[in-house]
Amino acid sequence: MLNNFLRGWRACAPADLGGRPTHQIFHISHLTSDKVGLRPSLRWLLWRIKKYAGLLVLFVALWGIHGSCVSVAADWQHVLRTAQSKVVKIYGAGGLRQLEAYQTGLLISPSGHVLTAWSYVLDTDDLVALLDDGSKWQATLQAYDPVLELAVLKLPVGDTVFPYFDLGEAAARQAREGQRVLVLSNLFGIATGDEAVSVLQGTITAVAPLDARRGAYRSPFRGDVYILDASANNPGAAGGGLVDWDGQLLGVLGKELRSRVTGTWLNYALPAASIHDSVQHLLRGQAPRAEVVAEVPQQPATAPRLGFVLIPPVLARTPPYVDSVFRNSAAEEAGLRPDDLVVFVGDTPIPSVPALEEALARHELRQPLMLSVLRDGDLLELELKTRAEAFVP
Amino acid sequence: MWQRIFLWLLGVAIVVLPTAARWSWAQGAGPVHSQVSAAVRQAERERVAVMARAAEATVAVFHADGSGGGSGVILSPDGFALTNFHVTSGSGPALKCGLPDGVLYDAVLVGLDPVGDVALIQLLGRDDFPTAVRGDSDAVRVGDWVFVAGNPFLLADDFTPSISYGMISGVQRYQYPAGTLLEYTDCLQTDASINPGNSGGPLFDSQGRLIGINGRASFEKRGRVNVGVGYAISSKQIQRFWSHLHSGRIVDHAALGATVATTAAGQVVVDDILESSDAYRRGLRYGDEILQFAGRNITHANRLQNALGVFPPGWTVPLVYRRDGEIRKKQVRLQPLHDTAQLAAMLQHQHAPLKPAEGDRPGPPDGGPDDEKRAPELPLGVQLAPEKTKLPAAVAARYQPRSGYANYWYNLQRQQQLGRAHLKSAAVMKSSRWTFQATTETGAWDFVVSPQTASLRTPQGRFAADFSADLTTQLSPPGSGGLLLTLHLWQRMLTTDLRAFGEVYYLGQLPSGPAGKLAEHLVGIYGGVEIHFIFSPEESHLLGLEMFADEQSDPCRVWFLDGETLAEHEFPRHWRLDHGDRPPVKLRIESWEFSDAQ
Numbered sequence: 001m002l003n004n005f006l007r008g009w010r011a012c013a014p015a016d017l018g019g020r021p022t023h024q025i026f027h028i029s030h031l032t033s034d035k036v037g038l039r040p041s042l043r044w045l046l047w048r049i050k051k052y053a054g055l056l057v058l059f060v061a062l063w064g065i066h067g068s069c070v071s072v073a074a075d076w077q078h079v080l081r082t083a084q085s086k087v088v089k090i091y092g093a094g095g096l097r098q099l100e101a102y103q104t105g106l107l108i109s110p111s112g113h114v115l116t117a118w119s120y121v122l123d124t125d126d127l128v129a130l131l132d133d134g135s136k137w138q139a140t141l142q143a144y145d146p147v148l149e150l151a152v153l154k155l156p157v158g159d160t161v162f163p164y165f166d167l168g169e170a171a172a173r174q175a176r177e178g179q180r181v182l183v184l185s186n187l188f189g190i191a192t193g194d195e196a197v198s199v200l201q202g203t204i205t206a207v208a209p210l211d212a213r214r215g216a217y218r219s220p221f222r223g224d225v226y227i228l229d230a231s232a233n234n235p236g237a238a239g240g241g242l243v244d245w246d247g248q249l250l251g252v253l254g255k256e257l258r259s260r261v262t263g264t265w266l267n268y269a270l271p272a273a274s275i276h277d278s279v280q281h282l283l284r285g286q287a288p289r290a291e292v293v294a295e296v297p298q299q300p301a302t303a304p305r306l307g308f309v310l311i312p313p314v315l316a317r318t319p320p321y322v323d324s325v326f327r328n329s330a331a332e333e334a335g336l337r338p339d340d341l342v343v344f345v346g347d348t349p350i351p352s353v354p355a356l357e358e359a360l361a362r363h364e365l366r367q368p369l370m371l372s373v374l375r376d377g378d379l380l381e382l383e384l385k386t387r388a389e390a391f392v393p
Numbered sequence: 394m395w396q397r398i399f400l401w402l403l404g405v406a407i408v409v410l411p412t413a414a415r416w417s418w419a420q421g422a423g424p425v426h427s428q429v430s431a432a433v434r435q436a437e438r439e440r441v442a443v444m445a446r447a448a449e450a451t452v453a454v455f456h457a458d459g460s461g462g463g464s465g466v467i468l469s470p471d472g473f474a475l476t477n478f479h480v481t482s483g484s485g486p487a488l489k490c491g492l493p494d495g496v497l498y499d500a501v502l503v504g505l506d507p508v509g510d511v512a513l514i515q516l517l518g519r520d521d522f523p524t525a526v527r528g529d530s531d532a533v534r535v536g537d538w539v540f541v542a543g544n545p546f547l548l549a550d551d552f553t554p555s556i557s558y559g560m561i562s563g564v565q566r567y568q569y570p571a572g573t574l575l576e577y578t579d580c581l582q583t584d585a586s587i588n589p590g591n592s593g594g595p596l597f598d599s600q601g602r603l604i605g606i607n608g609r610a611s612f613e614k615r616g617r618v619n620v621g622v623g624y625a626i627s628s629k630q631i632q633r634f635w636s637h638l639h640s641g642r643i644v645d646h647a648a649l650g651a652t653v654a655t656t657a658a659g660q661v662v663v664d665d666i667l668e669s670s671d672a673y674r675r676g677l678r679y680g681d682e683i684l685q686f687a688g689r690n691i692t693h694a695n696r697l698q699n700a701l702g703v704f705p706p707g708w709t710v711p712l713v714y715r716r717d718g719e720i721r722k723k724q725v726r727l728q729p730l731h732d733t734a735q736l737a738a739m740l741q742h743q744h745a746p747l748k749p750a751e752g753d754r755p756g757p758p759d760g761g762p763d764d765e766k767r768a769p770e771l772p773l774g775v776q777l778a779p780e781k782t783k784l785p786a787a788v789a790a791r792y793q794p795r796s797g798y799a800n801y802w803y804n805l806q807r808q809q810q811l812g813r814a815h816l817k818s819a820a821v822m823k824s825s826r827w828t829f830q831a832t833t834e835t836g837a838w839d840f841v842v843s844p845q846t847a848s849l850r851t852p853q854g855r856f857a858a859d860f861s862a863d864l865t866t867q868l869s870p871p872g873s874g875g876l877l878l879t880l881h882l883w884q885r886m887l888t889t890d891l892r893a894f895g896e897v898y899y900l901g902q903l904p905s906g907p908a909g910k911l912a913e914h915l916v917g918i919y920g921g922v923e924i925h926f927i928f929s930p931e932e933s934h935l936l937g938l939e940m941f942a943d944e945q946s947d948p949c950r951v952w953f954l955d956g957e958t959l960a961e962h963e964f965p966r967h968w969r970l971d972h973g974d975r976p977p978v979k980l981r982i983e984s985w986e987f988s989d990a991q
Contacts, residue, residue, distance in 0.1 A: 080536045134659065134693055188611040188622060190566060190582060193655070193693035198562040199535050200584040200621050230584065231621025234611070 080182075083247035084196045085132040085163045087240065089186045090116055090139070090153070093124035104185040104197065104240035105129060105153065106252060107164040112137070112155030113283055115167070116239035117255050118144040122151055123317075129155060131162075134194025143282040146349040147220045148275055149255055152282035165241065167279055170249035170272035175226060175242075179204045183232040183269075185240025185253055197240070202230025202267075212257035212266055218377025219257050220343070223274050226251050228267040233257070242269035251275075260377075287349055297364035303357070305365055306384050307331035313353035320356040322373075334382040337375065344372035443601040444540060444556050449523040451542040451554040451595055452476070452516070453491040454500075456484035457785075464543030464554070464594025465490065465514065466525050466603060472498075472516035473639070475631060476593030477608045478505055478575070481512040486800060487788040490516050491552030492523075501788045504638030505799040507740065508646040508730065509702075510575050510608050511631060512593070512799075513638035517787045525595060528602025530627035533581060537561045541585045541607055541623070543594025554594070559585030567699045568609060568624055578702025580624045581605045587623030596625040604628050630703035636913070637705050637901030641803030643736055644901070647704040647727035653683055655694040663714075669945045671726040674973065677714060684720065685713035706730065707903045707914070724909070728944075733797060807899035811915045812891045814933035815926070822964055822987050823887050827880070829985035831968070833978055840877075842884050847877040864920035865942050874949030874972035875922070879940040882924045886917060895919030902930060905937065906952050907969065907977075912936050935965070947973035959985060 086107045094101035105116035114129055116122070122141050129139040137155040144151035155162070175181065183200040191197050206227040212219045226242060233256050240253040251269035259266055281287065303310055307329020311321045320342040325331045342350050345359040346369075363369055369384040452465035454476050463480030467473070474490070481488065481502055488500040503513040516522060533539075539561055542554040549555065563582035570576040581596060587607045596605035605625025612620065637644045650670020653661050661683045666673050683691045687710040689700045704710065706729035713722045784792060795801035816823070827842040836852035848857040849870060856870035858877040868875035891897050900914040905927050913928040925939040925948075937952040949972055953965035959982060968980040 076536055077534055084535075190563060190568075190611070190622070192567075193695050195565070195693075195695070196535065196563065198582060198622070199560065200562055201560040231619070234620055234622070 079245070079247040080199060081196070082163070083182070083184055083241070083243050084199070086165050087132065087184045087186070087197045088114055089130040089189075089191060089197065090114070090121065090239065091128045091130070092121040092126070094121050098235075100189065100235045102186065102189045102236050103238045104187075104236065104253070106239065106241050106249070107131075107162045108152075108167050108279070109164050109283065110161045111157065112160065112162050113142070113164075114139060114153040114155065115252060115279060115282075116151055116153060117253075118146065118149045118151040119238060119255060122153070127153065129153065130193070132194070132196060142285050143287055144349070145275075145278045145282060145287070146343060146351070148270060148278055149219070149221065150252065150270070150275060150279065150282070152279065165249040167249070167272060167276055170251075171276035173244070173248060173250055173272065175204055175207075175244065175250045175271070177204055177206055180245055181226075181228065181230075181250060182243050182245065182247075183228065183230050183237075183240060183253065184243060185232070185234075185237035187234035187237040187240070189236045200230045200232060202228050202232070205229045207271075210254075210257075210266075210268065211260045212268075213260045213377055214255070214257055216377060217374065218260065218379070219255075220374070220379055221254075221270070223270075225254070225268040225270055225274075228269065230267060232267040232269065233265065287347075297362065299365045301360040301363040301365040301369060301386075303360060306360070306369065306386065308336055310353050310356065316352065316354065318353045320350055320353045330384045330386045334371070334384045335380070336371065336373065336382055336384070340373040340375050340380075342371055342373050343379070344370070346370050440599070443597075443599070444542075447525065447540070447595070447597045447601040448493055448542050448554050448556065450525040451493070453544040453547070453549060453552040453554070454480055454514070454593060455489040455491070455547075457487040457489055458484075459489075460484070462544070462547050463590055463592040464607070466542075466593075466595035466606070467516065467522045468524055468527070468603075470521050470524060472500070472519065472522045473503065474500070474514050474516055475606050476512050476514060477606065478507050478510045478512045479608070480593040481505070481514065485784075486792045486794075487784050488514055490514070491549075492516075493551075493553045495551050497552070499785045499787045501791045502799050503803050504641055505643045505740075506634055506638060506646075507643065507736065508575060509626060509630060509634065510577065511606060511626060511634060511638065513635075515791070517791070525597075525603045526601060527632070528598050528600070528604040528628055530581060530604045530629045533561055533564055533598065533604050535561050535564060538599040539581075539583055539585055539604070540597050540599075541583070541587055541591060541594065542597065543587075543591040543607065545586070545588035545590040547590045557586035559583050562622070565696075565699055566624060567695055567702075576702060577609055577624055577626060579627055579630060579699045580609075581627055583623050583625065584621045585623065586619040587625075588619050589617055591623070606631060627703065633703065633708070634705055634901075639803060640807060640899045640901050641798050641800040641805075642898070642900075643740060643797060643799055645706050645736055646702055646730045647706045647708055648730040649686075649697075649701055649725070650728050651677060653691075653694050653697050659692070661691050661694050661697060670728055671947075672712065672723075674947060675712070675723040675725050676721065677712070677723070677725070678716070680716075682715040683712070684715055686710065687712075701727070705901065705903070707900070709904050709909060737797065804899050807913075808891060808897055808915060811899065811913060811926070811928050811933050812886075812897070815928070815935050816887060819887055819935070819964070822884075824987040824989050825884075825888060826988045827884060827985070828988075829964075830983045831980040832983055833980055837983075838980065840880065842877070842880045844881075844885070844888070847881050849877060860920075864922050868942055868949075872972060872975060873970065874947055875940055875942050876949055876951070876970060878922065878942070879924065879938050879949045879951055882917065882919060882922070882940060883926075883938055885919065886924075886926065900925070905939075914939075954979075 088105045088107060090105045091102050101121060103117055103119060103121050105114040108115045127139045129137045139153040139155055142152045142154045180203055184197050186197045204226045207224050208227055209223060210219060210221055210225045232253055237253050238255045241249055242251040243249055249272055251271045253269050257266050258264060307326040308331040309323045311323045322336060322338050322340045324338050325336050342356055344350060348359050350356045350359060365386055371382045371384060373380050373382060450467045452467060452474055454465045455462035463476060465474045465476035486502045490498045490500040498516045498518050500514045500516045503515050505512050540556055540558045542556055545555050561581060562584050566580050566582045568577035568580060587610045591607050594607050595603050596607050598604050605627055607623060607625045609624040610619060611622040634644060650672050651663050651666035654664040655661055663677060663679055663681045666677060666679055683697060685691060686697055686700045691697050704727055706727055709724050709726045711722060712725045713720060791802050792800055793802040798804060825844055829840050831838045839850040841848045845861060846857060846859050858867040858869050860867060860881055864878060867878050869877055886894055894917050896918040898916050900916050902911040903914055905912040911930060913930055915926040917924045923941040926935060927937045927939060928934060929936055940949045952969040954967035954969055957966040958964055959966055964985060966982050970978040
């Protein structure tokens with residue numbers, strides 16, 4: 001902490017000498033010993049040296065301070081450059097007003113896995129990741145977690161060994177309130193080509209549960225996040241890295257959200273420990289908490305059989321909103337209502353109407369079905385139990 | 394003895410104490426106050442002192458009618474201060490400037506750089522203004538601590554600047570044009586708060602040295618307050634423009650005369666080039682790969698745009714490019730980015746506040762120089778309805794309007810200083826007939842220069858020029874670019890009053906001569922040709938002449954090689970003649986005669 005403070009503000013402060021004092025003392029003892037049998041002139045010289053030994057100590061000490069000052073500045077540059085080299089700029093869909101077509105990502109494996117925010121930016125086949133060295137890579141969406149709103153992209157397999165943040169190590173780091181941190185992101189898309197991403201500095205002001213909204217909708221993740229005093233979560237910053245002053249990863253920047261209480265824009269990062277398990281699933285190409293795919297059911301569930309109707313799938317990605325609910329159905333008994341948005345069937349994330357229909361088709365109708373729905377910003381878990389007499393052929 | 398022991402102890406203390414202090418910090422021993430190490434407290438004290446010192450030279454800038462304002466910073470004891478073009482725009486030539494001493498000074502507009510968003514003003518009424526220490530923005534690195542001084546939200550009634558503190562988030566940033574002309578190239582990005590009203594104010598490094606002028610910020614949808622992204626014009630850019638701004642002109646920025654694109658293979662290649670450009674004349678062609686520009690590696694098309702935007706036109710920079718595997722290095726003279734009419738049109742609109750670009754148009758991933766992108770907003774202070782005000786007497790005495798100038802008065806001063814210094818030292822040459830002989834490697838050259846004709850006899854033949862004809866056709870001897878015409882114009886400058894010469898203006902400093910050192914350029918335009926009289930910055934000695942018969946061709950350059958002059962006047966002895974890529978010719982003057990005989 002102290003070291004960090006000094007390193008930034010005034011790298012020449014004497015405290016940075018810490019690692020080196022024995023070195024300078026050695027110089028002096030070397031000069032003052034071994035004087036037997038010296039010629040008078042040399043002895044005189046040594047006496048002069050002894051006389052000014054104090055000054056010499058000062059000089060050597062100052063020289064040492066100077067040396068460590070230079071090396072600290074170089075170390076600091078190295079820390080920043082190393083951290084920046086693991087951050088990528090991502091370009092994809094968007095481009096309309098206030099829908100930036102860019103965001104940030106973090107390399108989390110040597111083979112080119114990129115952790116980023118799950119957003120509309122990824123909603124394209126032409127997804128590009130620009131690395132710190134300016135190299136341009138076609139990225140593919142490998143898997144995503146709709147609750148954490150994180151996704152893992154994969155860069156093409158090749159000979160390249162990418163610099164990366166070790167998420168496993170990061171998950172073991174617990175950052176605290178008051179810790180000074182750095183924020184690395186391509187906010188506002190400022191950096192282009194091989195330009196390095198922006199570095200902002202600040203402090204973790206709180207570790208607190210996320211209670212936020214995007215528009216009218218409550219954000220699905222409710223766990224603890226790092227609240228920052230740096231303007232971290234700007235347009236394009238989502239997916240950026242929160243690192244400590246040694247450049248070690250602490251967390252990942254989430255999407256732009258407002259506080260549900262005050263309406264102010266939040267500056268926060270998802271702690272590495274909170275996302276680690278989910279990201280391990282994503283790295284394996286699995287949806288987090290994914291069930292083992294069951295055998296084909298004898299009698300597959302469908303929305304009407306469960307007692308509700310979805311809005312018409314006019315587009316491939318039509319969100320699975322409930323249009324209407326039948327009276328006396330399993331859906332009604334479970335509390336499903338029109339305008340609910342289905343986000344999960346069991347542990348499987350559901351991005352669209354076809355995806356929901358597919359997930360239901362894999363489900364045995366007789367088995368209870370867990371549906372997670374978003375209603376007025378709240379995530380509700382409903383259990384639909386089908387009664388035998390309710391069967392509709 | 395005691396002194397010795399004392400010094401010993403002091404030395405040991407310096408080495409050991411910080412370690413001990415850190416150890417006790419780590420142990421968490423002692424009450425809270427003593428946990429803060431002496432080094433930290435010392436660093437804090439120094440920071441406070443540095444900021445207090447830097448604040449002294451920070452200016453609160455107001456429009457004369459109180460209709461708006463921003464910030465500025467003083468750089469010379471006679472009150473020359475920098476601010477943003479967009480801060481001064483709409484105010485007219487007079488401004489009011491408040492210093493932390495609580496005094497409101499009159500200030501006059503001196504020079505404008507509308508493309509770079511810089512204005513030079515002069516505070517009046519003192520010759521001992523506090524000044525900021527200049528820093529080197531090229532040495533600034535990401536992660537450096539910096540602080541901003543200025544007058545955000547025009548908050549300070551007593552003109553004491555507000556300080557905000559942060560880190561350099563990015564260097565060599567490029568910010569796309571807002572409005573029509575203004576662009577920020579090679580600028581510094583910081584998370585120190587820059588808010589409306591901070592515009593034109595200083596960005597200091599942690600030692601309190603000026604590294605930039607704050608001017609823009611990315612605001613987006615969160616209202617016009619800082620969200621961690623502000624931009625400052627680099628002090629390096631301003632240093633290059635400094636003398637040009639002193640000329641009282643509305644200065645332009647440089648262009649290469651060629652555009653580049655990044656190929657799929659990551660090479661930066663020329664995809665268009667003007668045949669009239671100096672780059673073309675020096676050999677640059679379509680398809681050449683740019684490797685370095687002005688000493689900077691060009692790894693991406695954006696980088697060239699970035700490196701280019703910080704130069705005034707006329708600047709000569711080294712260009713390294715590759716063709717067919719062969720690497721070529723050339724000195725290239727940059728041309729103006731705009732024509733005069735474009736700049737004038739820009740200034741016509743200066744009363745309309747510059748609007749940020751509507752909406753958000755993100756660039757494609759590799760973002761070439763032509764890509765459009767959201768421009769950050771200008772954090773200008775509050776704009777109220779301007780009122781007509783009369784110029785204060787101190788301002789009126791230093792203001793002269795003229796088309797193409799922010800304030801012609803300052804140009805006139807520099808013209809007269811340089812012109813008079815030369816006329817005085819070269820009084821003997823103020824004659825209508827120059828006859829002189831020189832030796833060259835190829836034999837003796839005999840010159841005769843008069844107001845109507847000039848001639849040169851060499852072992853290769855006799856050459857003449859007739860100045861009653863169209864001057865642009867009198868460019869003999871062939872291959873010189875117009876040596877005789879150049880001498881004629883020099884004679885004309887010495888024998889006529891400056892005002893009778895034709896159009897004359899002071900340009901500023903440009904790298905000049907074989908060594909590329911900065912020198913003052915006084916420009917004369919007569920009979921459709923342009924001649925630069927080049928002076929040393931300190932003593933105003935004439936160093937050389939540069940004559941442009943037209944914009945499309947290389948100039949005729951006469952460079953005076955050392956200080957040796959003849960006959961107690963400023964007729965230089967050793968000349969070097971240059972034109973394009975031809976090998977230079979060296980002359981040694983052997984005899985001379987200046988007379989008024991025809």
